[in-house]
Amino acid sequence: MNMFLFEVMNGVALGMIYFLMAAGLTIIFGMMNFVNFAHGALYAVGAYLCFQVIDWSGNFWLGLIVAPILVGLLALVLERTLIRHLYSFDHPTQILITMGVMLVIREVILLIWGTVPKPVSPPDILTGVMVMGDFVYPYYRMFVIAVTAIIGLGLWLMLERTRFGIMIRAGSENSKMVSLLGLNSNLLFSVTFVLGVALAGLGGALISPIRGADAFMGVEALGIAFVVVVIGGMGSFPGALAGALVVGLVQSLSAGFWPEGTNIMIYAVMAMIILLRPNGLFGRT
Amino acid sequence: MNKHTPISIHFIAVAVLACVLPVALQSPILAAEVLIFALAAIGCNLLLGYTGLLPFGQALFFGAGAYAASLSAIHWQSSMLPCLLFAILAGGLLAIAVGYLSIRRQGIYFVMLTLAFGQLGYFIAYLAEGITGGEDGLLDVPRAALDLWIVPAISLDSDWAFYGWVALVFVVSFISLQRLVDSPLGSVLQAIKQNEQRAIAIGYQVRFYKIAVFAFSGIVTALAGALYAMLLNFAPLSNIDIETSEVIIFMCVLGGLGSLYGSIVGAGVYLVASEMLSDIWPRWMLLLGLLMIFVMLFARGGLWLGLKLLWQGVKGYGQDKKVKKVEVSHD
Numbered sequence: 001m002n003m004f005l006f007e008v009m010n011g012v013a014l015g016m017i018y019f020l021m022a023a024g025l026t027i028i029f030g031m032m033n034f035v036n037f038a039h040g041a042l043y044a045v046g047a048y049l050c051f052q053v054i055d056w057s058g059n060f061w062l063g064l065i066v067a068p069i070l071v072g073l074l075a076l077v078l079e080r081t082l083i084r085h086l087y088s089f090d091h092p093t094q095i096l097i098t099m100g101v102m103l104v105i106r107e108v109i110l111l112i113w114g115t116v117p118k119p120v121s122p123p124d125i126l127t128g129v130m131v132m133g134d135f136v137y138p139y140y141r142m143f144v145i146a147v148t149a150i151i152g153l154g155l156w157l158m159l160e161r162t163r164f165g166i167m168i169r170a171g172s173e174n175s176k177m178v179s180l181l182g183l184n185s186n187l188l189f190s191v192t193f194v195l196g197v198a199l200a201g202l203g204g205a206l207i208s209p210i211r212g213a214d215a216f217m218g219v220e221a222l223g224i225a226f227v228v229v230v231i232g233g234m235g236s237f238p239g240a241l242a243g244a245l246v247v248g249l250v251q252s253l254s255a256g257f258w259p260e261g262t263n264i265m266i267y268a269v270m271a272m273i274i275l276l277r278p279n280g281l282f283g284r285t
Numbered sequence: 286m287n288k289h290t291p292i293s294i295h296f297i298a299v300a301v302l303a304c305v306l307p308v309a310l311q312s313p314i315l316a317a318e319v320l321i322f323a324l325a326a327i328g329c330n331l332l333l334g335y336t337g338l339l340p341f342g343q344a345l346f347f348g349a350g351a352y353a354a355s356l357s358a359i360h361w362q363s364s365m366l367p368c369l370l371f372a373i374l375a376g377g378l379l380a381i382a383v384g385y386l387s388i389r390r391q392g393i394y395f396v397m398l399t400l401a402f403g404q405l406g407y408f409i410a411y412l413a414e415g416i417t418g419g420e421d422g423l424l425d426v427p428r429a430a431l432d433l434w435i436v437p438a439i440s441l442d443s444d445w446a447f448y449g450w451v452a453l454v455f456v457v458s459f460i461s462l463q464r465l466v467d468s469p470l471g472s473v474l475q476a477i478k479q480n481e482q483r484a485i486a487i488g489y490q491v492r493f494y495k496i497a498v499f500a501f502s503g504i505v506t507a508l509a510g511a512l513y514a515m516l517l518n519f520a521p522l523s524n525i526d527i528e529t530s531e532v533i534i535f536m537c538v539l540g541g542l543g544s545l546y547g548s549i550v551g552a553g554v555y556l557v558a559s560e561m562l563s564d565i566w567p568r569w570m571l572l573l574g575l576l577m578i579f580v581m582l583f584a585r586g587g588l589w590l591g592l593k594l595l596w597q598g599v600k601g602y603g604q605d606k607k608v609k610k611v612e613v614s615h616d
Contacts, residue, residue, distance in 0.1 A: 035393050082578070091392035092339035096538055097581045099531070103574030111568050223404075223527070230397055264408045271401040274394050275386060 002135045007252050013141045015248020016148035020203035021225035022232070022240040023155065024196035030172035030235030031192045032087045037098035038078075039225065040218025041105035042197050046071045046204025047213035048109055051118045060123035064205050071201025072194045079193045087189065102218070109215040117214035126209075144206050151202070152241060159237060168192060172235055227270045233280025242281060292464060299459050302549070303452035313448035315560060317516050319553045320455040321509045326536040326548035327462060328506035333534070334542035335466055336498050337478035341396050342383065342403025343506055343533045346376040348410060348525025350507025351514035352417055355426040358515070364432035365441065365450070369511055376507020377500050379406075384499025388492060400527070407525050422521035426514050441515075451512055458505055463545055465501065474498055506533075538577060541587025550588045 025039050049070050053063035078101070086094050121127070122140040129136050159165035171178045171188055179185035204217075211217065228247050232239025247266060254262040273280060307316035325347055332338045350372035357363040357371045387398040410417045417423065428447055432438040441447045465471055473494050476484040485491050514520040523529065532555070540551020555573075562569035580587050 029393075085582075090337075091396065092333070092337070093581060095339060095393075095396060096534070097578050099534070100574045100577030100581065103570055103577065107568045107571035107574065111571070115567075219527075223400075226397060226400075230394070234393065261408075261412070264405060264412075267401040267404040267408070271386070271398055271405070274390055274398050274401070278390060278394055 005135060006137060007256065008249065009137055009141065009145070011249035011252035012245065013144050013248070014252055015245040016145055016152070017203050017207050018221075018224055018228050018248055019152060019241050019244035020148060020199045020206070021221055022228040022244050023152070023237060024199035024203075025225050026229045026232070026235055026237060026240045027168065027172075027199075028193055028196040029229070030237075031168060031175065032189055034083070034087055034193075035091050035094045035098070036083075036196075037095050037222065038101040038105060039197070039200050040220075040222030041102040041109075042071055042075065042218070043200040043204040043221050044109060044213070044215055044218040045074065045105060046201030047120070047208040047211075047217065048113055048118065048204075048215075049201070050205035050208045051113075051120050051213045054120060060209075063120075064202075067205040068198045068202040071204075072198035075194045075197035076190065078197075079190050083193060084186070084189065106215050106218070113213070113215070115215070117212045119212045120208040122209040140209055144210075147206065151199075155199075156237065164191075224266075227266055229280075230270050231273055231280055233282040236280060236282040239280050239282030292460060292467075295463050296456070296460055298546075299456050299549075303456055306452075306553075307445075307448055310557070313444040314516065315556065317444075317448045317451040317512070319549075319556050320451050321513045321516065322533070322536060322552035322556060323549040324455060324458060324509035324512075325506050325533045326540060326552045327459070327545050328502040328504075328509070329533050329537040330540075330542065330545065330548045331462070331466070331474075331498050331502045331505075333537055334544070334547075335471065335478065336474045336495065337481075338388070338495065338498075339396050339534075340387075340399045340502070341527075341530055341534070342399040342401075342406070343502075344525050344527065344529035345383065345403045345406040346380055346503040346506035347510035347513070347529055347533070348406065348520075348522075349375040349379050350510030351520040351524045352410070352423065353507070354429075354511030355423045355514045355520040356416070358427050358429045359423065359425070363429060364438065365429040366432070368429045368515075369454070369508060372507045372511035373504050376503040376505075376510070378503075380499045380503020380506075381496060383503075384496045388495045388499075400530075403525075403527060403530055407522075407527070410522060410525050417522070418520075420522055422519060422523075423514070424519060426518050426520055428515045428518065447516065451516070454508065454512065458508065459545060462501070462505065466545065470494065470497070535573060535577065538580060539573070539587055541580075541589035542585050544586065544589050547587050547589030550592065554588060 021039065021043060025036060028034055028036055046067050050063040050067040053066045054060055057063070082097075082101070086097055089097075122143075126140045126143050129138050130142060157165075159168060167178065167183060167188055171183075171185065171192070175185055175189075178188070203221075204213075207217075224247060228243040229240060230243075231246065232241070232243030250266065251262050254265075303320065306319060307313045310316045310319070325343065328346070329340060329343050332340045353375035354368040354372040358368050361367075363371070383399065383402045387395055387402070390398060411419055413419070428441045430438040430440050431450060439446070441450050466474070473484065473489055476487070476489070477491055477494060481491060510524060513524070536551040536555045537548055538551070539555060540549065541547025558569060558573075584590055586593070
């Protein structure tokens with residue numbers, strides 16, 4: 001029973017990291033109809049920057065806060081120079097160009113930090129395990145669940161309750177109409193892209209004490225994030241959360257007995273959803 | 286547009302290329318690898334360059350071809366032609382199935398479907414250890430002898446003999462596919478690429494054409510996979526993984542969309558660069574990434590277009606070398 005609870009908690013923690021990735025992807029897709037294949041590479045950049053800041057300052061919290069901000073700045077530069085010219089292209093073109101961006105980012109990571117993955121240790125206060133009766137769980141993973149839950153709630157409040165959130169939702173509904181109504185849609189697009197990518201950066205920073213920083217970590221994460229987004233419905237924020245939790249739970253619950261089977265199931269479910277319910281579980285029709 | 290280039294010219298061009306390549310590269314193995322991956326890139330080009338569909342699971346057909354040929358060579362001691370026939374059947378049937386399902390959706394959903402089928406194939410191959418060897422792959426794949434019934438069987442064990450066979454298969458496939466893209470069917474594919482709604486409105490059964498091009502793509506990609514397994518004497522699991530799909534896309538885009546010659550250039554440049562540069566500068570893929578972005582933004586014709594412009598410049602016609610944005614040209 002406790003093993004089961006342990007796996008459930010692991011699934012939730014994993015799912016919440018996927019959620020950060022997927023939320024960024026889905027917001028960007030919903031707003032600009034843009035498919036960002038460089039998302040996974042930027043997630044890896046988040047992990048490496050977190051490592052680097054901790055290495056310099058010796059302070060985990062600084063790394064966790066600074067890394068997503070730096071990733072956001074990188075996203076701003078990317079958006080201003082390249083990405084914004086791609087919004088009007090078709091999906092295959094967007095995918096091929098961002099695949100090129102992905103390669104460049106990955107190789108630059110390898111140039112700067114070398115080919116050996118970097119380990120990141122959690123802060124002292126979060127090392128060790130929590131013991132509750134006979135249930136044992138690492139503090140750091142609890143922390144990941146808590147932080148991502150707060151971020152997710154904050155995002156949801158922002159999207160639902162603030163003026164900026166209304167703009168984003170309106171923009172994803174009909175971006176032409178939004179600019180006709182006098183909003184600066186270029187600025188809105190930049191902010192959305194930066195926000196989405198910064199979420200991926202935060203995901204990378206958060207997972208670095210669990211998995212380390214690895215230049216190739218983005219490939220798997222990108223695949224999973226797309227599965228999550230497709231299951232939840234491209235462009236749907238609640239869909240990203242539900243999809244992420246489902247994928248995370250299924251993965252960790254079956255990790256014990258049939259790990260490869262999980263992947264078969266996840267991809268089969270994705271294919272079925274695209275074929276039978278193309279807007280995903282929560283997508284607009 | 287040299288759309289009306291007679292097929293005999295194409296034949297001479299690729300036949301000369303196939304003769305020169307191993308001498309220029311000083312290795313029949315590398316040359317065979319270039320021609321094999323050129324076939325795979327051509328398979329991708331049929332979908333991406335000619336029809337406007339981005340397939341993210343080409344490794345499924347490549348791996349299926351490799352497994353089918355290897356299994357019949359190992360277990361049934363089949364000779365070369367039946368081995369390739371099995372590969373073609375496996376690749377073609379899989380491609381029809383994947384195509385039939387994937388073309389129901391557009392844009393990112395189409396890409397995700399092909400990716401999902403590719404990944405399913407990968408994990409199934411991984412799990413079916415008894416058949417595919419799982420993670421270890423299929424070892425000791427023999428280079429099946431060429432047995433034409435009328436004459437004594439020809440052994441292809443030596444690298445040069447095997448290269449000769451690969452070159453023959455390559456030339457025959459290339460000419461057939463060049464015929465295909467120059468045919469009325471090829472024109473319909475380009476009509477679909479340029480404006481699908483219009484092609485439907487004109488009255489073409491777009492779905493039928495898309496499935497047909499998938500079948501051709503699967504066949505030629507499986508053929509490449511089968512030859513690759515025999516070249517290496519080994520059918521690794523990595524044949525069918527997502528990285529192989531990506532490499533095939535890179536070669537196809539780099540060489541130039543919408544030109545079969547471009548795919549040869551793309552495969553050649555990629556393989557030779559990885560052979561030569563990976564020792565000197567392991568981060569050469571950085572350049573590949575930049576080149577991908579540049580080609581997709583400014584010159585869909587890729588390296589092949591670059592070569593053509595260079596050739597025109599040499600001939601004195603290309604006075605204006607500052608052509609920046611050039612439309613995709615089709616051979």
